[in-house]
Amino acid sequence: MRHALKVHVALVTLFLYAPLVVLVVYSFSASRFALRMEGFTLEWYRRALSNPAVYKAVVTSFSVAFLSAALSTGLGTALALAIHSLRRAKVAGKALLAMGAFPLLAPEIVLGLGLLLFFSRFLRPSLLLWGLELGSFPSVVAGHVTLGIGYVMYTVRARLEHFDDAQLLAAHDLGASRPEAFWTVMFPQILPGIIAGACLSLAVSLDDFYVSYFVSVGGSGFQTLPLYFWNLQGRQALTPEINVVSTLLLGFSFLFVLSAFVLQKWLRAPGEVT
Amino acid sequence: MKARTQKHTAVSASRKVSFLALAPLAWLGAFLVVPLGLILITGFDSGLHHYARALQPPFSSVIWSSVVLAVASSVFCLGVAFPVAWFVVTRTPRWRAPWLAVFLTPFLLNFLVRIYAWFVLLRPEGALARGLGTLGFQGLLTSSQSAVVLGLVYSYMPFLILPLYAVLEKLDWRQLEAARDLGANAWQQAWHVVVPHARPGILAGLVLVFVPMMGEYCVPRMLGGGMISTLGTQIESQFLGSVKPNWPFGAALAGVLMIIVGAALTLGFKFGKGLLGGRDDA
Numbered sequence: 001m002r003h004a005l006k007v008h009v010a011l012v013t014l015f016l017y018a019p020l021v022v023l024v025v026y027s028f029s030a031s032r033f034a035l036r037m038e039g040f041t042l043e044w045y046r047r048a049l050s051n052p053a054v055y056k057a058v059v060t061s062f063s064v065a066f067l068s069a070a071l072s073t074g075l076g077t078a079l080a081l082a083i084h085s086l087r088r089a090k091v092a093g094k095a096l097l098a099m100g101a102f103p104l105l106a107p108e109i110v111l112g113l114g115l116l117l118f119f120s121r122f123l124r125p126s127l128l129l130w131g132l133e134l135g136s137f138p139s140v141v142a143g144h145v146t147l148g149i150g151y152v153m154y155t156v157r158a159r160l161e162h163f164d165d166a167q168l169l170a171a172h173d174l175g176a177s178r179p180e181a182f183w184t185v186m187f188p189q190i191l192p193g194i195i196a197g198a199c200l201s202l203a204v205s206l207d208d209f210y211v212s213y214f215v216s217v218g219g220s221g222f223q224t225l226p227l228y229f230w231n232l233q234g235r236q237a238l239t240p241e242i243n244v245v246s247t248l249l250l251g252f253s254f255l256f257v258l259s260a261f262v263l264q265k266w267l268r269a270p271g272e273v274t
Numbered sequence: 275m276k277a278r279t280q281k282h283t284a285v286s287a288s289r290k291v292s293f294l295a296l297a298p299l300a301w302l303g304a305f306l307v308v309p310l311g312l313i314l315i316t317g318f319d320s321g322l323h324h325y326a327r328a329l330q331p332p333f334s335s336v337i338w339s340s341v342v343l344a345v346a347s348s349v350f351c352l353g354v355a356f357p358v359a360w361f362v363v364t365r366t367p368r369w370r371a372p373w374l375a376v377f378l379t380p381f382l383l384n385f386l387v388r389i390y391a392w393f394v395l396l397r398p399e400g401a402l403a404r405g406l407g408t409l410g411f412q413g414l415l416t417s418s419q420s421a422v423v424l425g426l427v428y429s430y431m432p433f434l435i436l437p438l439y440a441v442l443e444k445l446d447w448r449q450l451e452a453a454r455d456l457g458a459n460a461w462q463q464a465w466h467v468v469v470p471h472a473r474p475g476i477l478a479g480l481v482l483v484f485v486p487m488m489g490e491y492c493v494p495r496m497l498g499g500g501m502i503s504t505l506g507t508q509i510e511s512q513f514l515g516s517v518k519p520n521w522p523f524g525a526a527l528a529g530v531l532m533i534i535v536g537a538a539l540t541l542g543f544k545f546g547k548g549l550l551g552g553r554d555d556a
Contacts (some may be wrong), residue, residue, distance in 0.1 A: 082295035107489020114309025251459030253382040
């Protein structure tokens with residue numbers, strides 16, 4: 001039984017990493033076709049890295065991600081604080097919680113669809129009456145914010161659970177005004193939750209495909225990195241460029257893990273258990 | 275004393291609440307509640323017509339095969355993930371986090387790229403695809419179905435590993451010792467001690483993977499070789515397809531998806547004991 005477990009774990013590890021290794025190996029293929037391995041070349045790297053469309057997609061992805069992460073961090077924190085102070089009003093708190101959690105639990109395709117209907121049937125026509133045009137960029141940001149709010153809500157709520165409200169009262173007794181009490185007593189204690197939530201919503205936005213895909217329809221040339229990737233793989237003739245873009249994304253992800261790890265070590269104050 | 279101070283802060287805080295909740299409430303109202311409502315309204319565009327069509331052949335069989343595919347993938351996923359979670363909790367505490375990282379790191383890669391990686395491995399002329407086809411999960415699934423199951427398992431495994439790890443970590447090891455002392459063999463220990471303890475994690479995890487698998491569009495599209503039609507691919511083509519898009523009908527299909535997913539989540543909340551709702555019950 002013990003050996004069976006080890007064999008299983010070894011196979012799962014192979015299952016998890018083998019496709020990624022293949023991807024990296026294929027990105028050096030000299031073949032003109034993505035699915036064939038012949039020789040070795042850096043030519044496809046040169047092509048991918050000198051392709052302005054790739055850069056444009058990277059810039060779009062990061063602009064969307066930072067903007068939507070900033071908005072969802074603010075809104076998600078406010079939501080968590082509101083739920084925290086609504087603990088006694090069970091129904092209202094539960095309703096807010098359910099709204100925040102919905103995008104996390106439901107299939108993303110549902111949110112993407114709903115937003116597509118909302119934007120194209122309702123928001124765009126009514127904005128047009130005012131002479132305003134709603135482009136793909138703000139639409140996708142709006143979708144990503146809705147996705148991110150729930151994540152921030154969860155991480156901030158996790159911190160609020162360990163927060164003793166009597167501390168606020170003590171601060172008032174010592175002469176702090178309400179904003180002062182919040183910023184000097186409560187805020188520093190929930191800050192790790194806010195930062196974790198911001199990182200998560202950033203990652204969710206960078207990773208998102210469904211919402212961007214449905215919402216950006218008809219948007220002229222608007223492409224986040226996942227959308228760019230989707231269009232690449234949808235082509236009839238796949239060139240190894242797609243393997244190169246995949247490998248670069250793989251590199252990005254590992255860099256992200258590494259920085260999250262370093263950030264976590266740095267944020268964890270000595271003696272504190274987070 | 276404590277009750278009084280809590281009451282006091284609650285009262286002083288509640289004045290700020292209305293203001294605090296306003297922004298997120300307005301946002302979620304506009305960009306979540308209204309869109310979901312629009313899906314329902316659009317689906318009932320001409321009475322029950324679109325829903326009736328969705329529940330008749332050929333679409334009823336699409337719905338049915340999506341459910342079968344998602345259930346099969348969830349169960350298969352459990353079979354893969356449970357021993358992995360068990361392996362991690364049986365390491366010494368300082369090695370648990372690194373091992374967990376080994377199993378979770380690949381999931382930080384964009385999921386389209388992960389599926390594409392399998393597409394490269396499973397390309398039709400590849401030996402792996404033929405092997406899968408002949409193995410065919412004992413002839414239960416076609417090779418394109420097996421490829422989709424594989425992709426779904428590969429895409430959503432962490433949603434099962436994490437809740438399983440969370441429950442197994444709290445296992446009282448003395449119960450296992452007691453079972454051993456009373457003469458239980460390894461399988462009896464697993465079945466009578468570990469599984470009952472892990473049941474909430476198993477159920478929550480199954481629901482957490484089943485739900486996104488139900489709505490999946492990219493995996494059947496990329497790995498199904500054009501042979502697999504699911505709720506996800508049908509909804510997409512009704513909305514964005516180049517051939518005769520039909521939004522109200524697509525919305526009705528999405529309504530069916532929401533009902534199935536809602537049922538699964540309700541079951542999960544009922545039996546998953548707080549694991550789905552996060553720290554709600556703590």
